[in-house]
Amino acid sequence: MPLFHVECAQRKGAARRFAIRRRMPEPYDFRAVERAWQERWSKERLYAASSAPSRKYYLLEMLPYPSGDLHVGHAKNYTLGDAVARMMRMLGHDVLHPMGWDAFGLPAENAAIQRGIDPATWTKSNIANMKRQLGLIGTSYDWSREITTCDPEYYRWNQWIFLRLYESGLASKREAPVNWCPHDRTVLANEQVVDGRCWRCNNLVERRNLAQWFLRITAYADRLLADLEKLGGWPERTRAMQRNWIGRSEGVELSFGVAGTDARVAVFTTRADTLFGVTFVAIAPEHPVIPTLRGVISKKNAAAIDAFAESLRSKSELERTSLMEKTGLFTGTYAVHPLSQERIPIWVTNYVLAEYGTGAVMGVPAHDERDFDFAHKHGIPIAQVIVPHDAPSPLPPLREAFVEDGRLIASDDFTGMTSARARAAITQRLEALGTGRPSVQYRLRDWLISRQRYWGTPIPIVYCERCGEVPVPDDALPVLLPANVSITGEGAPLTLVPEFFQTTCPRCGGAARRETDTMDTFFESSWYYLRYLSPRDDRAPWNADEAERWMNVDQYIGGAEHATMHLLYARFFYKFFHDSGWVKGSDEPFERLFHQGFVLHESEKMSKSRGNVVGIDETAETYGVDAMRLFLLAVTPPEDTSDWTDDGITGRVRFLNRLWRLCQRESGARPSDGREEASNERALVRAVHVAAKSAREETLSRRFHYNVTIAKLDELLNAMSDVERADPQSPALAYAASMLPLLVAPFAPHVAEELWHRAGHDTSVHLEPYPEPDESLIALDEVTLVVQVNGKIRARIATRPGLSEQDALDLALGDANVLAHLDGAQPRKHFYVPGKLLNLVR
RNA sequence: GGGAUGGUGGUGGAAUCGGCAGACACAGCAGACUUAAAAUCUGCAGUCCGAAAGGACGUCCGGGUUCGAGUCCCGGCCAUCCCA
Numbered sequence: 001m002p003l004f005h006v007e008c009a010q011r012k013g014a015a016r017r018f019a020i021r022r023r024m025p026e027p028y029d030f031r032a033v034e035r036a037w038q039e040r041w042s043k044e045r046l047y048a049a050s051s052a053p054s055r056k057y058y059l060l061e062m063l064p065y066p067s068g069d070l071h072v073g074h075a076k077n078y079t080l081g082d083a084v085a086r087m088m089r090m091l092g093h094d095v096l097h098p099m100g101w102d103a104f105g106l107p108a109e110n111a112a113i114q115r116g117i118d119p120a121t122w123t124k125s126n127i128a129n130m131k132r133q134l135g136l137i138g139t140s141y142d143w144s145r146e147i148t149t150c151d152p153e154y155y156r157w158n159q160w161i162f163l164r165l166y167e168s169g170l171a172s173k174r175e176a177p178v179n180w181c182p183h184d185r186t187v188l189a190n191e192q193v194v195d196g197r198c199w200r201c202n203n204l205v206e207r208r209n210l211a212q213w214f215l216r217i218t219a220y221a222d223r224l225l226a227d228l229e230k231l232g233g234w235p236e237r238t239r240a241m242q243r244n245w246i247g248r249s250e251g252v253e254l255s256f257g258v259a260g261t262d263a264r265v266a267v268f269t270t271r272a273d274t275l276f277g278v279t280f281v282a283i284a285p286e287h288p289v290i291p292t293l294r295g296v297i298s299k300k301n302a303a304a305i306d307a308f309a310e311s312l313r314s315k316s317e318l319e320r321t322s323l324m325e326k327t328g329l330f331t332g333t334y335a336v337h338p339l340s341q342e343r344i345p346i347w348v349t350n351y352v353l354a355e356y357g358t359g360a361v362m363g364v365p366a367h368d369e370r371d372f373d374f375a376h377k378h379g380i381p382i383a384q385v386i387v388p389h390d391a392p393s394p395l396p397p398l399r400e401a402f403v404e405d406g407r408l409i410a411s412d413d414f415t416g417m418t419s420a421r422a423r424a425a426i427t428q429r430l431e432a433l434g435t436g437r438p439s440v441q442y443r444l445r446d447w448l449i450s451r452q453r454y455w456g457t458p459i460p461i462v463y464c465e466r467c468g469e470v471p472v473p474d475d476a477l478p479v480l481l482p483a484n485v486s487i488t489g490e491g492a493p494l495t496l497v498p499e500f501f502q503t504t505c506p507r508c509g510g511a512a513r514r515e516t517d518t519m520d521t522f523f524e525s526s527w528y529y530l531r532y533l534s535p536r537d538d539r540a541p542w543n544a545d546e547a548e549r550w551m552n553v554d555q556y557i558g559g560a561e562h563a564t565m566h567l568l569y570a571r572f573f574y575k576f577f578h579d580s581g582w583v584k585g586s587d588e589p590f591e592r593l594f595h596q597g598f599v600l601h602e603s604e605k606m607s608k609s610r611g612n613v614v615g616i617d618e619t620a621e622t623y624g625v626d627a628m629r630l631f632l633l634a635v636t637p638p639e640d641t642s643d644w645t646d647d648g649i650t651g652r653v654r655f656l657n658r659l660w661r662l663c664q665r666e667s668g669a670r671p672s673d674g675r676e677e678a679s680n681e682r683a684l685v686r687a688v689h690v691a692a693k694s695a696r697e698e699t700l701s702r703r704f705h706y707n708v709t710i711a712k713l714d715e716l717l718n719a720m721s722d723v724e725r726a727d728p729q730s731p732a733l734a735y736a737a738s739m740l741p742l743l744v745a746p747f748a749p750h751v752a753e754e755l756w757h758r759a760g761h762d763t764s765v766h767l768e769p770y771p772e773p774d775e776s777l778i779a780l781d782e783v784t785l786v787v788q789v790n791g792k793i794r795a796r797i798a799t800r801p802g803l804s805e806q807d808a809l810d811l812a813l814g815d816a817n818v819l820a821h822l823d824g825a826q827p828r829k830h831f832y833v834p835g836k837l838l839n840l841v842r
Numbered sequence: 843g844g845g846a847u848g849g850u851g852g853u854g855g856a857a858u859c860g861g862c863a864g865a866c867a868c869a870g871c872a873g874a875c876u877u878a879a880a881a882u883c884u885g886c887a888g889u890c891c892g893a894a895a896g897g898a899c900g901u902c903c904g905g906g907u908u909c910g911a912g913u914c915c916c917g918g919c920c921a922u923c924c925c926a
Binding site for chain 2: 237238369403536564636640641642645661698701712714715829836840
């Protein structure tokens with residue numbers, strides 16, 4: 001039922017209430033209105049997506065981690081998504097707007113350790129609270145499609161996808177030095193190490209050699225890079241970050257012989273032109289050639305190398321490559337230059353990493369900064385082989401590495417060539433000799449998904465003494481995560497649960513042990529957008545027909561912090577699905593991407609430790625949800641960082657109160673037909689259409705600058721006040737009042753619905769079409785002609801629109817100030833922007 | 843060092859195509875209403891000169907293109923993010 005008689009704020013006394021009522025209509029009681037409509041919308045399932053969309057629009061917001069409480073920063077993201085969803089619905093699209101929970105992960109486990117709460121219980125109560133809060137801020141999700149990634153019915157399909165990756169050779173277990181966080185006691189993917197520290201707890205990451213599960217995302221490196229070009233609907237910033245992250249470099253892989261052995265040491269370089277400047281070869285202390293070197297070096301050298309390797313064993317990549325001083329040790333043996341056949345000393349160093357590239361680099365001190373430092377420190381010769389094109393003669397001694405391209409010197413028969421030409425020629429020569437070939441190297445590493453954690457998807461593999469590594473068959477899925485596991489923070493929890501890991505081999509029936517690692521939670525967020533399409537399907541992770549109907553995601557909204565991890569993994573998965581024939585059409589999942597900005601408070605990020613969190617519940621109680629939504633949309637363009645201020649939101653509270661009063665006025669006037677006589681009435685009708693046009697264009701252009709639209713709505717209210725003062729019975733006023741609920745519906749859905757029903761409508765305003773802007777009503781009937789003399793404004797003349805060039809000229813030359821600045825002369829030239837501007841050039 | 847994005851009043855921002863810089867809002871000031879305050883309503887408001895009319899300057903700095911530049915080009919400075 002419509003809320004026809006909302007009581008005003010109960011706190012105030014009855015006498016006061018009557019006094020207010022006599023003077024003006026009831027004040028806007030946002031608390032009662034907002035609560036009542038939220039209940040009714042949810043009962044009527046207003047926002048369920050169509051089962052047979054004709055103009056589909058898949059709008060997706062990144063699924064949140066259920067951390068407990070939403071603050072106004074989260075609300076900014078969801079308010080934007082909701083405004084877009086509501087606009088698109090009112091513009092006649094079949095909108096799919098689902099929501100779910102990225103429910104596995106560390107914080108639940110940490111809560112278990114610190115407070116003894118079961119991770120499942122903790123997660124579920126957080127989800128319940130956050131779902132309530134999403135309802136509180138008036139969002140229009142289709143909750144019938146809700147997914148929760150820690151439900152067996154969801155993670156079962158994680159395991160299913162893992163098995164398909166396994167069969168394709170894209171998932172495999174191997175021993176490798178990995179990033180180990182000593183605080184969280186787990187390994188981290190490369191993407192989760194930020195400046196050498198754990199992305200969650202900020203502790204320095206160590207290196208350990210462990211057998212771990214990897215996904216071979218590197219097999220897709222070239223396509224992930226090349227297809228960034230297809231993503232025109234993505235911010236350039238994000239594409240650039242992915243380009244950097246994938247880090248393609250073209251060069252040569254070549255090898256040096258090792259004197260006195262048959263061994264060869266391979267190196268990769270993008271600077272083959274500097275090959276004659278090589279004065280040492282640097283290898284990682286873990287390099288596989290070292291055992292071979294033992295045969296030709298002294299016992300003392302061998303022992304020194306072992307000690308050096310031992311000292312670096314647990315040092316992180318960051319420490320070795322950046323924090324520590326560059327150190328090294330001459331092995332006592334020599335490499336043989338592939339072209340000059342010279343003997344080049346082989347050094348073991350801390351700054352070359354075994355798992356990067358080939359684990360060895362050619363040292364060219366004259367043309368590489370790191371090599372220069374290293375050579376300088378260890379008395380290694382520096383041989384300059386590239387000079388600038390304008391190099392003086394004789395050459396001054398090098399004070400620092402010359403890293404740019406130039407012309408070759410002292411390089412055998414390549415001397416005199418430019419760097420670019422020499423790179424090609426030297427590569428060709430190496431290829432002919434069989435000691436090198438063109439090669440492309442990527443910075444991207446394989447994605448490490450093993451976690452020694454409880455609260456994640458169990459990896460569906462068992463280890464059988466007889467059969468070895470055996471995948472769990474599809475019909476035995478899901479491998480359930482056991483309940484009631486004691487979580488102490490010591491070691492991997494599942495290794496302490498024999499009921500879980502003791503099993504039988506699916507192949508031979510013999511005794512076997514389950515994998516006790518769980519998956520990185522980015523696994524489930526790499527494909528969840530497909531699960532929304534058929535969330536209860538128990539035969540497949542998603543229904544192919546539904547995928548064909550709804551994919552791709554038309555608009556994805558989420559934070560820029562996911563530019564490399566989530567967004568790269570999701571692209572990788574989708575390409576795999578596409579290659580497997582499970583999805584059709586484009587092999588990119590997200591057509592358009594929008595990063596909303598942060599909300600700061602007191603110029604700092606909101607955090608519990610700073611004590612500056614602005615919660616949703618308090619804000620809804622104090623100012624109301626519509627005011628909060630309007631503020632978040634109005635304060636900045638959505639992609640910018642905004643600052644939460646109590647002053648700022650009072651402007652939106654005022655807006656709602658004015659809106660309420662202006663639409664609730666008792667006036668006998670019938671709404672006009674938009675053809676008004678008085679100029680302030682025409683201006684008011686115009687303001688209605690300008691606002692409608694702005695909302696429509698901000699949505700369809702995908703710029704989403706609703707801050708501008710809301711400014712137009714402010715102007716509309718100002719225009720209403722103007723007319724009201726002149727003629728409270730104006731039909732134009734009644735017209736504007738009838739349009740406003742429709743205009744504000746996507747932004748302030750509650751007040752819009754209440755006003756709509758009070759105006760006598762029975763159905764929801766949110767199912768109505770958005771007002772169609774009429775250009776003829778937007779056109780001005782009086783325009784200002786700006787007259788410039790030599791580009792400086794000398795007059796503004798009010799005139800009719802559609803003025804001809806000659807009329808404009810006549811008008812301008814009748815203006816005293818214009819004539820004064822022309823100083824008696826006739827303009828030599830003039831430029832006319834019809835109806836706007838005339839520039840006279842003397 | 844490389845890449846991306848940005849820099850406009852006291853503040854957030856507007857100007858979407860090269861054509862009136864500062865819409866709209868916050869904060870401020872003045873007035874109306876009120877015993878008073880709050881709320882509300884009305885008005886003022888880039889800087890400088892001027893009584894005013896009007897003029898000069900003005901979108902980080904310096905150049906350039908153009909009849910005309912916040913917008914395009916070149917160089918620099920600063921900020922944020924990503925990669926080294």
